Amino acid sequence: MPGDSKLPRAAAGALPARPLLLALPFLSLLLLLYVYSSSTTSPSTATIAITSTAAAVPLTPSPPSPHIRMRAAARYGTYEDYLRHQLNKTLDPRLRRVWATRDWHRKVSTFARLFASLQREGLLTNASRALCVGARLGQEVAALRQVGVANAVGIDLAPAPPLVVRGDFHAQPFGDETFDFEFSNVFDHALYPDRFAAEIQRTLRPGGVAVIHVAVHRRGDKYSANDLLDVEGLVGLFRRCDVVRVSKVDAFGLDTEVILRKKRSAASAHHRP
C-alpha cells in the first residue's frame, strides 16, 4: 500500500544525523507499525502491535468484496476518529439548518412517494415496524409516518428527537428480528460494510424487507468511507436475504435501489405470526 511504504521512508529521511543507537527504538516502532498494517492474517502480531502502539495504528478495514473499495481508511487513527469525522457532517450547523428547512418538505415528499409505492406492492404496510438506518434529522421517518406507518423510527450517531434515536449502524441498538422493514441510504458511510449489512439482517424479522439506496455509478462525498463499484458488492453482503429487485432510482445523488427480503429459515419459521 502506498501509505505504508511512505511512512518508513519519510522517517528514515528525517533521521540521518542521529546516531544509529538512538534511532533504533524508533525504527523498531515503525517496523511494528508496518508489520501490523500489512498483516491482516496474523492475529497474534496484530494483538501485540495494538497493545504497544494503540493510538498510532490506523484502522485498515479490508473490503468485504472486490466490488467495494474502501476510502483512504488510514486517516482514521481509531474508531472514535471515524465516528468524529462522521459526526462532523451530521452535526454541521449549516447543513442541519438546510436539512430542517429548505430540504425538509422536498425530501419528505419524495420519500413518501417511494414508501407509498412500496405499500401498494405489499412490501410495507401500515402495521410494519420500520427502521431508517442513518436517518440524520429523520425526513424518511417523517415520510413513513405520513403514509401511515406509525411505528417508524430512525437511528443516527446524533439523535434528532422524536424521529431519530442515537445508534451506530455497525452495532444497532435493537434486539434480533425487531423490524418488518428497514430503509437506508447511507451505505457509503460504512467503515465496515459487512457489519452494516449483518446488523440489518440481524434486526430484520424473517420475511422482513430491506430497501437500500446506493450510488453505483456516482461518487459519494468526502464523508464516504467506501465506494460501491458494482451492485453485486452490496447484494453479496446480504446472504440471509433474497433479492426482490434491483432498479434505477433518482434519489438525492443515489442511483440504484436494492430491495431485499430476509429468508424465512426453517429454524425461525415457527416464530412467524
Ligand SMILES: *[C@@H]1O[C@H](CO)[C@@H](O)[C@H](O)[C@H]1NC(C)=O
Ligand atoms: C469538521 O468540519 C469543519 C468544517 O467543515 C472542518 O474545518 C474541520 O476540520 C472538520 N473536522 C474534522 C475532525 O473533520
Ligand SMILES: *[C@@H]1O[C@H](CO)[C@@H](O)[C@H](O)[C@H]1NC(C)=O
Ligand atoms: C394507511 O394509513 C394511511 C394514512 O393514515 C391511510 O390513508 C391508508 O388508508 C392506510 N392504509 C391501509 C391499508 O389501511
